[in-house]
Amino acid sequence: MVCLSFYKSNEKIVNMITIFTIPKSFEDSHIDIIQTNAIKSWLELDSDCNVVLIGNDPGVAEKAKELDIKHIPDVKCNEFKTPLLDSAFELARNAFDNEYLVFINADIILFDDFLNIVKYLPSNDEFLVAGQRWDIDIRYKIDFQANWQELLKKEIEKNGRRHPASGSDYFIFNKNSFKNIPSFAVGRVAWDTWMIQEANKQKMMTVDASEAITVILLFSFLNPLAD
Numbered sequence: 001m002v003c004l005s006f007y008k009s010n011e012k013i014v015n016m017i018t019i020f021t022i023p024k025s026f027e028d029s030h031i032d033i034i035q036t037n038a039i040k041s042w043l044e045l046d047s048d049c050n051v052v053l054i055g056n057d058p059g060v061a062e063k064a065k066e067l068d069i070k071h072i073p074d075v076k077c078n079e080f081k082t083p084l085l086d087s088a089f090e091l092a093r094n095a096f097d098n099e100y101l102v103f104i105n106a107d108i109i110l111f112d113d114f115l116n117i118v119k120y121l122p123s124n125d126e127f128l129v130a131g132q133r134w135d136i137d138i139r140y141k142i143d144f145q146a147n148w149q150e151l152l153k154k155e156i157e158k159n160g161r162r163h164p165a166s167g168s169d170y171f172i173f174n175k176n177s178f179k180n181i182p183s184f185a186v187g188r189v190a191w192d193t194w195m196i197q198e199a200n201k202q203k204m205m206t207v208d209a210s211e212a213i214t215v216i217l218l219f220s221f222l223n224p225l226a227d
Contacts, residue, residue, distance in 0.1 A: 016099040017118060018175075020052040020092035022075070022083050022186045023106040026059025030139070034107045034218045037142045039067060041109045044144055049115075050096045054088045070095060082185040093175050099123075104170040108133065109142075109216045111149050117172065117209060126177045128199035130168035130192075131210040134160040138218045156216060163217070168192050170215060177204070 019042050026032045042051050053064045056073040064071030072095060076087035092101055100118065104110075121127060134156050142148060171192075178198065184191035199206045 017102060017115075018050045018052060018092055018096050018098045018100070019102040019104060020054055020088070020095070021104050021106040022055045022088055023053055023057065023060050023063070025057040026063050032059070033139065033141055036063065036067075037138070037218055038107050038109055039063070039069075040142070040144055041111070042104075043067065043069070044148075045110060045112065045115055050098060052092055052095050054091055055083050076183075078183070078185050080185070082187070085184045085186055085191060086181045087183075088186070089178060089181055093179075099175060100172060101175050102170060102172050105217075107217055108169045109152065109218060111153070111214050114213050114215070117213060121172070122205065124174075125205070126174050126199075126202065127172075127205040127207065128177070128195060129172035129207045129209050130170065130196065131208055131213055131215065133163045133169050134214065134216040135163050136160040136216050136218065152216070153214065156214070160216065168195075169217060171195055177202075 021039075023035050023039075024031055026035060039051065039053075042049065051067075051069045052072060053060050053069060054072045054075050056075070061071050061073060072091045075083045075091060077083050089101070089103070092103070100121065117129060121129070136152075136156055136159060138155070142152070178195065180198075182191075182194070184194070196206065
């Protein structure tokens with residue numbers, strides 16, 4: 001895996017990105033805060049980034065309407081009514097005519113540096129970008145004012161901890177990649193390992209963006225989404 005330190009390639013535009021996630025139910029007030037904070041941070045990236053919520057758990061449709069983003073409810077599920085990733089990937093692939101897809105967990109905060117990665121990705125080629133996250137205990141609604149990123153990064157410096165390098169909470173890839181992803185149930189182990197192994201098998205450029213992109217999980221002992 002290549003460690004990215006930003007070698008310059010051709011300029012890109014942000015409306016080539018579809019960010020998609022499969023949220024949990026918003027019925028629990030704490031999960032609501034965590035997921036809403038995360039999704040709002042994605043919307044702060046740029047108004048031309050397309051964000052998609054996939055699934056039909058309680059509150060997902062209402063949250064998509066509240067935030068004025070696309071909702072796709074009809075994802076295929078297993079016998080336990082757990083959404084399947086191959087179906088979600090295909091739905092996201094067809095939602096917009098964008099070159100890049102970003103699958104991300106619904107509890108992950110993004111900063112502006114996330115968009116910088118797009119400038120350095122190969123055009124019309126297969127690749128996979130992933131990276132480590134920071135964990136931080138935040139149990140309140142973030143006020144997305146002009147300096148919210150600066151304040152959160154100071155909080156990371158003070159109280160954050162780097163999560164061990166196991167799995168990934170986001171993947172960036174070309175929309176034509178990973179069409180063969182198995183029917184993994186969302187939230188289950190091993191699927192993220194499959195992504196990296198498949199990228200290596202297909203000889204894709206694989207990039208560890210941990211030092212180039214800051215992502216944080218809104219961790220707390222009350223957070224059932226954290227792992």
